[in-house]
Amino acid sequence: MLRILLAATAATLLASAPLGATEPKTSDLKTSAGAEVAPGISRERLEQAVAAAWKNLPPDMQARVVQDETMQLCSQYRNSPPPAVADAILAREKKNVAYPADGKLMGDWKAGEKLALSGFGGRMGDNPKLPNGGNCYACHQLAPAEISYGTLGPSLTGYGKIKGNTPEVQKEVYERVYNAQAVFACSNMPRFGHNKFLTMEQIKDAVAFLLDPASPVNK
Amino acid sequence: MIPGWKALALAGMTAASMTVSSLVSAALTSAVAQPAAAPSAGAQPAGDEDADKLLEKYRAMISDPMSNPGYLAVDSGEALWTTARGPKNATLETCDLGKGPGKLDGAYAEMPRWFADAGRVMDAESRLLWCMETIQGLDTTALRKKPFASSGGNPATEIEALVAFVANKSNGFKYAAKMEHPKEREAVALGEALFYRRSSLNDFSCQTCHGQEGQRIRLQNLPFFDTAKAAQATMGSWPTYRVSQASLRTMQHRIWDCYWQMRMPDVGYASEVTVALAAYLTKKAEGGAIEVPSIKR
Numbered sequence: 066m067l068r069i070l071l072a073a074t075a076a077t078l079l080a081s082a083p084l085g086a087t088e089p090k091t092s093d094l095k096t097s098a099g100a101e102v103a104p105g106i107s108r109e110r111l112e113q114a115v116a117a118a119w120k121n122l123p124p125d126m127q128a129r130v131v132q133d134e135t136m137q138l139c140s141q142y143r144n145s146p147p148p149a150v151a152d153a154i155l156a157r158e159k160k161n162v163a164y165p166a167d168g169k170l171m172g173d174w175k176a177g178e179k180l181a182l183s184g185f186g187g188r189m190g191d192n193p194k195l196p197n198g199g200n201c202y203a204c205h206q207l208a209p210a211e212i213s214y215g216t217l218g219p220s221l222t223g224y225g226k227i228k229g230n231t232p233e234v235q236k237e238v239y240e241r242v243y244n245a246q247a248v249f250a251c252s253n254m255p256r257f258g259h260n261k262f263l264t265m266e267q268i269k270d271a272v273a274f275l276l277d278p279a280s281p282v283n284k
Numbered sequence: 285m286i287p288g289w290k291a292l293a294l295a296g297m298t299a300a301s302m303t304v305s306s307l308v309s310a311a312l313t314s315a316v317a318q319p320a321a322a323p324s325a326g327a328q329p330a331g332d333e334d335a336d337k338l339l340e341k342y343r344a345m346i347s348d349p350m351s352n353p354g355y356l357a358v359d360s361g362e363a364l365w366t367t368a369r370g371p372k373n374a375t376l377e378t379c380d381l382g383k384g385p386g387k388l389d390g391a392y393a394e395m396p397r398w399f400a401d402a403g404r405v406m407d408a409e410s411r412l413l414w415c416m417e418t419i420q421g422l423d424t425t426a427l428r429k430k431p432f433a434s435s436g437g438n439p440a441t442e443i444e445a446l447v448a449f450v451a452n453k454s455n456g457f458k459y460a461a462k463m464e465h466p467k468e469r470e471a472v473a474l475g476e477a478l479f480y481r482r483s484s485l486n487d488f489s490c491q492t493c494h495g496q497e498g499q500r501i502r503l504q505n506l507p508f509f510d511t512a513k514a515a516q517a518t519m520g521s522w523p524t525y526r527v528s529q530a531s532l533r534t535m536q537h538r539i540w541d542c543y544w545q546m547r548m549p550d551v552g553y554a555s556e557v558t559v560a561l562a563a564y565l566t567k568k569a570e571g572g573a574i575e576v577p578s579i580k581r
Binding site: 102103104105106110111114115117118119120122126129130131132136139140143144187188189202203204212213214215216217246253254255256260262 | 335469470473474476477478480481482483484485486487488489491492493495496498499500501502503504506544545547548549550551552555556557558560
């Protein structure tokens, strides 16, 4: 019974439906400074407060504070964009997915496992010369032996066993990890490749951790 | 960046503290080591239950106020409140936290609030800094730059100690910030907008972790603030003594820490952003009992 349940949740993968959505006030696909982001609060007002709280930053840090179009829309619609906005996000994000030149999408599952366990990287004080972690276990259940897993994302235990590892499946998983919003608009999952938080090689390793029959995820 | 924090950073995302996770995994190793006949998947929910029970036990073990080191900060905060200091050689005993000069009882329960003299909505931390500046004539620049004690058993900073003292004077009170002044209402709405604002390297907002009931990061339960009970339990237990950091921590630190996890640069201390988020969360916690400083992992 539990196996079936796990399989069902794994099948939905990252398609977690956001809760607490508010009715969109506008069907504009573009964001605007005047858009209301909370009762009586325009985006312009919000961004004024943000700029005052994070000021005098070097350019790389400043870039973290500023939202791109997708972040703006997901924030405005509280991760439940109306269909037309969701389609626009999907189209934009799909264009952003980059693939390895040699076409190989499965890397080393052992490196992928290390990646899944590590929450290192990107925080103030983290050495930027060391590789970032994917921190998959923060949100997902993966190998059954690892009991310290989060529940913000669906369980992925047995994912490769359920889905197989055909080229199509590999491509699907690679895309989800590279840019979750190319598959599901306003997904809670980070756009790891798009944001350059993980390298292509690391994403390939994550794909292997999920799909390789030898990976503990599928044992 | 807060020095000494780096060591903790290496331990990974907040997850469970090393203390809790080692306690739980040690106990679970035996709990999960069942007869071979038990299907491995079937052992999982039992494992979860055991983890919850053990965490509950751990929390009960550390929640004895008589052994809560957070009370050291309360005491030093009281000394700071009553000692004449600064160029004006004055105590803070005339500081108005919203209920009148020197009126401490229940004042924290009604903050953040609008202060006409400052022309701003202020939380306890902003207001105490303001009092240090205006009443004592102190220069708070250095304190604003390094408001939090480094992890690892260092004494609370002046502002942490003062907040602990002031907040403790609202024990037995219930959160009753009115949020009726137009500027207070604006702060709550701004906090709401910030709660949903996604940014930085991982596209996170507060909502990412606190947008659903009953979720966790690793083994750490996450409060869902749309549930009044959860909001009340969370807000009613800050400031807190954090065992994993061996330090008294305030709500400003909690918010700074969340942004740190969100891979954002350090958020301005006592800025409009942190005060607005505190206002939004305090509004959600209306009616919740205050019992501080608490003690958490």
